[in-house]
Amino acid sequence: MMDLARGFVAILILVTGCRSQLAREGATDGAITDGPGVTDGPRVWDAEATDTSNGPDSGGVVDSGSVVDSSSAIDSISVVDAGSVIDAATAADASSDTPLDAAIPDDPTIIPGAANRILLLGMLVTPEIVVDGAVLVEGNLITCVDGRAACAAMPGAVGATLIDTRGVISPGLVDTHNHILFDIFDDADWYPTQIYQDHDQWPNEARYKAMLDVKQCLVNDSQGKPAWCAQTPYGTSAGSLRCEIDKWGELKGLIAGTTSIVGLAGTTSTCFSSLARSIDSAQNGLGQDKVQTSALFPPSSPSTVCQNFASGKTDAYLVHVGEGTDAKALGEFARLGTLTTPAGCLYAPQTAITHGTAFTSTEFSVMGQAGMKLIWSPHSNVSLYGQTVNIPAALDAGVSVSLAPDWSMGGSQNMLDELRFADAWDNTHWNDRLSAKDIVAMGTVNGAKAIALDNKLGKLEVGHLADIAVFRGDVTVPYAAILAARPKDVRLVMVNGVVLYGDSLLQAAGPAQPGCETIDICGVSKFLCTATSVTTNKLDQTYAQIYTALEQALLLADALTPSDGFSFSPIAPLVRCD
Numbered sequence: 001m002m003d004l005a006r007g008f009v010a011i012l013i014l015v016t017g018c019r020s021q022l023a024r025e026g027a028t029d030g031a032i033t034d035g036p037g038v039t040d041g042p043r044v045w046d047a048e049a050t051d052t053s054n055g056p057d058s059g060g061v062v063d064s065g066s067v068v069d070s071s072s073a074i075d076s077i078s079v080v081d082a083g084s085v086i087d088a089a090t091a092a093d094a095s096s097d098t099p100l101d102a103a104i105p106d107d108p109t110i111i112p113g114a115a116n117r118i119l120l121l122g123m124l125v126t127p128e129i130v131v132d133g134a135v136l137v138e139g140n141l142i143t144c145v146d147g148r149a150a151c152a153a154m155p156g157a158v159g160a161t162l163i164d165t166r167g168v169i170s171p172g173l174v175d176t177h178n179h180i181l182f183d184i185f186d187d188a189d190w191y192p193t194q195i196y197q198d199h200d201q202w203p204n205e206a207r208y209k210a211m212l213d214v215k216q217c218l219v220n221d222s223q224g225k226p227a228w229c230a231q232t233p234y235g236t237s238a239g240s241l242r243c244e245i246d247k248w249g250e251l252k253g254l255i256a257g258t259t260s261i262v263g264l265a266g267t268t269s270t271c272f273s274s275l276a277r278s279i280d281s282a283q284n285g286l287g288q289d290k291v292q293t294s295a296l297f298p299p300s301s302p303s304t305v306c307q308n309f310a311s312g313k314t315d316a317y318l319v320h321v322g323e324g325t326d327a328k329a330l331g332e333f334a335r336l337g338t339l340t341t342p343a344g345c346l347y348a349p350q351t352a353i354t355h356g357t358a359f360t361s362t363e364f365s366v367m368g369q370a371g372m373k374l375i376w377s378p379h380s381n382v383s384l385y386g387q388t389v390n391i392p393a394a395l396d397a398g399v400s401v402s403l404a405p406d407w408s409m410g411g412s413q414n415m416l417d418e419l420r421f422a423d424a425w426d427n428t429h430w431n432d433r434l435s436a437k438d439i440v441a442m443g444t445v446n447g448a449k450a451i452a453l454d455n456k457l458g459k460l461e462v463g464h465l466a467d468i469a470v471f472r473g474d475v476t477v478p479y480a481a482i483l484a485a486r487p488k489d490v491r492l493v494m495v496n497g498v499v500l501y502g503d504s505l506l507q508a509a510g511p512a513q514p515g516c517e518t519i520d521i522c523g524v525s526k527f528l529c530t531a532t533s534v535t536t537n538k539l540d541q542t543y544a545q546i547y548t549a550l551e552q553a554l555l556l557a558d559a560l561t562p563s564d565g566f567s568f569s570p571i572a573p574l575v576r577c578d
């Protein structure tokens, strides 16, 4: 079965597949290439979204009361430098404290300046240390991470857009495992009806199969499309909604502070990845894709992966292994070692195990010695298998662990949900082994390590790409503030130096062309910049257009399958507020 979801190598090996092995990925995700002939979906506006495509209206968007004048902003820059570093251990110890609303500072302020240079003030979580300071972004790069005065003194800070975030400034969250083409679904569409023992069992549920049919049709997968799909426009390369679905997933991540997603999107089309980075695709904004994935076990062509390690084609290999709790799932780790020639060549630093739910200290010992990484999806694990990975054993063995949602059906809606779930599980099962700092690292720098991009992503560091998230919260416990944050608390998200989401107060920081939409996120007015000024291959689609195209498709799918008793509209929302 097909597992390759990479644009870089872009050679997809189509192996004959039986339906039972479609599992999550429909077996051939990576094999579809939507050509440039893909046409735009319906351009119907959704009443919930407001077009602000004429660019930010300074009168209506920026609350004049909250805009500070230059002199007071400069004054504020002189605040705290020396002695402002909060002892990381102290902050970590405070992780179990619930941030108090009373301790949350006021609204952010903005002084619009240069569009491509932004100076952010706030409590930095790098994430190794916390410091009240500043981050200067010039173009797509972070050029200063320091005290406020130091960054303000940089030549690039002169005339930059100045944002006093009055919040926590963090690297954008790095999602290392998300079946992004399922992100139009959530618990309302399918939830496991029982506790399972391994990953080959739950795909047999009738409702899951019906949901998979819808996904296979809408993304025009090469396999597993149901017969009714022929009555829709979606099961063709021109009608495929793969781009819209991928963008929906990127938006779900983006509004939660996620800036990179390993989504197994399975296309080299340029029609997406303009929002959060679909990091395992050619259009990830990095100029190359060296992340290789496998969602099925056994993976196809495992020995080729080792050759790719040696040649430098693949820097990171993320492979589903050991998902479940039975002997079969456990045995997959040993099989991973015997599948290859030479044996054991995937026990390498480039390999990140996705799941490993069944593993014991024996497997983690091998992983630790080999420098292998672990990608942990506790919420999905618990929903499917009633338990999750023995993370203390993994940490004891020296394994680097990152956190990721897996998907939204029984998993988390986004990275923030997943971080919070991990924290709660840790508190109730492992006596708070993990500090808030540990968990934030799992959502940022450790994720970047798993995809071998920690030289560019996952940290606030000079020279890194400007993928940054800002959270509203109690800045005196910044790690805990991130764990407490929901999408409504995400004050600003920047990808590659471009602000794409945030509080409406800060909309002036977003791209002026073609502009951004206003969106209500759980009662908080936000702006969301979905369309780019590129007018080809769907990159100019607005949030409203994407929403409408997907919702209409789900309605049509439901209408064509009246006898199965299942319905999959409405689309899973970008965020659930309950």
Ligand SMILES: [Zn+2]
Pocket: 024, 177, 179, 295, 320, 354, 406
């Ligand atoms: Zn998975």
